[in-house]
Amino acid sequence: MRTEKGADEVSYSVGQVAGFGGVTVRTLHHYDAIGLLAPSERSHAGHRRYSDADLDRLQRILFYRELGFPLDEVAALLDDPDADPRAHLRRQHELLTARIEKLQKMAEAVEHAMEARRMGINLTPEERFEVFGDKDPDQYAEEAEARWGGTEAYAESQRRAARYTKDDWKRMQAEVDAWGERYAALVTAGEPATGEAAMDLAEEHRRHITTWFYDCPYEMHVSLAGMYVSDERFKAFYDSMGPGLAEHLRDAITANAARHTS
Amino acid sequence: MRTEKGADEVSYSVGQVAGFGGVTVRTLHHYDAIGLLAPSERSHAGHRRYSDADLDRLQRILFYRELGFPLDEVAALLDDPDADPRAHLRRQHELLTARIEKLQKMAEAVEHAMEARRMGINLTPEERFEVFGDKDPDQYAEEAEARWGGTEAYAESQRRAARYTKDDWKRMQAEVDAWGERYAALVTAGEPATGEAAMDLAEEHRRHITTWFYDCPYEMHVSLAGMYVSDERFKAFYDSMGPGLAEHLRDAITANAARHTS
DNA sequence: GATGGGTCCTCACGCCGCGTGAGGTGCAAG
DNA sequence: CTTGCACCTCACGCGGCGTGAGGACCCATC
Incomplete structure (x- = not known):
């Protein structure tokens, strides 16, 4: 039977702590100097000795x-009198999930931009910076419209100037056109979106993106398909090939993804 | 029919650009000063005029x-002669997904830490900083073992010192114990993990976590269940209540989550 | 035509979060 | 006894701006 001897005295030197935390010794000196992380003890020779609690604090820092x-602000958070350790872990988890969500939105915006580029649609300045969620949407929208409005005309004027890539752009365009004709024919023939022919063309669409632009796994393809009907210009792009083509394609893409991931 | 008049001359002032990008005018001045983003033109009065291409560059910056x-480094990336805009978007997407993965791992590590705390298990210094993936695992592992080894003894010595929370800790512990007895009885009675009784106790387990520690949705609960069998100490914690209890509980949690989310 | 408000300009100094020496100390091994 | 290593304390500098100070321009209003 073990004796209940109380606290075991373990402590670490700056070098060890720096190793643990992946920081430099200088950083620990700095944190000591500004009072953010003062080692709970000093050795005989004046060397910093970090306790286990200090390590915990460093981890949070x-x-x-x-x-x-x-x-x-970190200091404020850590020295908060309601410093329940549970609260910290909870908050850390919340902060992480929030950040993850933000990054996922950014990723979606990038996908949007890639597709816009692919279709030769130029984005308005507002859309270009839509990636960064850090804008007061209300105040911003007002300002954008009121102060330097006329973005409609701008967007219209830019819509043509999008083909500034070189020569293989033409071959790519030809591929798109050919595919569009075949897909339009399929739609007018009354083929269902969940039919094999439609799914095959959806797969071809995905391959086209992958070979010409960026890797497009099925999950992402479905996400794009959603934008084809939700974004007005994407919708217009596909509907110009044939009436109702955008929705049809979306369903075909969804079905195609389901058949490949099942 | 529209005339092909060429490039439409649109340009923006510093204030406008700052508004778009969510940065200060000073930042744009700075970027101009260091040559990172020089406005492509100046007005009669010496005012900066940013073109549309400048906006694109700013977005990337x-x-x-x-x-x-x-x-x-940003400048190096942007002034890379292979500056295919597609390449940028692709890289941006890759960077984003990489970051997301990293954050998700951090979130998992936090969940791990929360559960460790819940079970009164103290983590070793290495584990504490496991959250930050930025460690050469190989070189680090060697160093950790060779230079300031003895972490096994350390971990052992810390394992008892984990009950440093106040008085309601006892009530919580009592709840855990009571639950453990009931679950152990259920297992010895031969109840299947997918049975209703087991799932009910799994749900109670989840509720226990949510009320005493942190919000634990079903998805997260399943993730925790995985750790109960993959982490040696978590497994030991549950298996100490009854033989094979960890695996049984994991399956019950999984089944319970499936029944609630379906 | 004078006055004011708003946006722009150019210095230039300061702050934060450390990096990077310079110069000295304590201790264990060769 | 010296060599080496990890530690110590100044102290300067740098990146990425924030924050004025002092002045120019432009348009509107009195």
Whole structure:
């Protein structure tokens, strides 16, 4: 039977702690100097000795730092009297999921931009910066319209100037056109979107994107398909090939993805 | 029929551009000063006039900056002669998905830490900083073992010192114990993990976590269940209540999640 | 035509979060 | 006894801007 001897005295030197945390010794010196992380003890020779609790604190410091908090705010968070450790872990988890969501939105915006480029649609300035969610949408929208309005005309004027890529652009365009004709014929022939022919053309569409532009797995393809009907210009792009083509294609893409991932 | 008049001359002032990009005018001045983003023109009065291409460049600058690139590297990326715009979008998408993965791993590590805390298991220093994936696992592992080894003994010594929370900790522990007895009885009675009784206790388990520690949706609960069998100490924690309890519980949790989300 | 408000300009200094030496100390091994 | 290593304390510098100070321009209003 073990004796209940109380706290075991373990402590680490700056070098060890720096190793654990993946930071430099200088950083730890700095955190000590500004009072953010003062080692709970000093050795005989004046060397810093970090306790286990200090390590915990460092972990939190580095976590919040990684998420972009300035050090004084980090200190405020850590020295919060309601410093329940559970609360910290909970908050860390919340911050992480929030960041993940933000990045996923950015990724979607990038996909949107890639597709716009693929279709020769130029984006308005607002759309270009839509990637960064950090805008007051309300105040911003007002300002954008009121102060330097006329974006409609601008977008219209830019819509033609999009073919500034070189010569293989033509071959690519030819491929798109050929595919469009075949797909339009399929639609007018009354083929269902879940039919094999439609799914095959959907797959060809995906392959086209992958070979000419960027890798497009099925999941992403479905996401794009959603934009084809939700974004007015994407919809217009496909509907110009044939009436109702955008929706039809979306369903075909969805069905094609389902058949490949099942 | 529209005339092909060539490039439409649109340009924006610093204030407008700052508005679009969500940055300050000073930042644009700075980028001009260091040659990162020089406006393609100046007005009669010496005012900066940003073209549409400049906006594109700014968007990319801000994107890479957001992901933590220093400005000189950003410049290197943007002034890369192979500056195919497609390549940029592709790279942006790759960077984003990489970041998302990293954050998801961090989130998992946080969940791991939360569960460890819940079970009164103290983590080793290495595990504490496992959240940050930025460690050479090989070189690090060697160093950790060779230079300041003895972590096994350390972990052992810490395992008891984990109950440093106050008085309601006891009530919580009592709940855990009661639940454990009931679940053990269920297992010895031969109840299947997919049975209703097991699923009910799994749901109770989830509720316990949610009320005492952190919100635990079904998806996360399943993730935790995986750790109960993959992490040695978690497994030991549950198996100490009854033989084979960890696996049984994992299956019950999975089944319970399926029944609630279907 | 004078006055004001708004946006723009160019210095130039300062802050934060450290990196990077310079110069000195304590201790264990050769 | 010296060599080496990890530690110490200044202290300067750098990147990426924030924050004025002081002035020019433009348009509207009195």
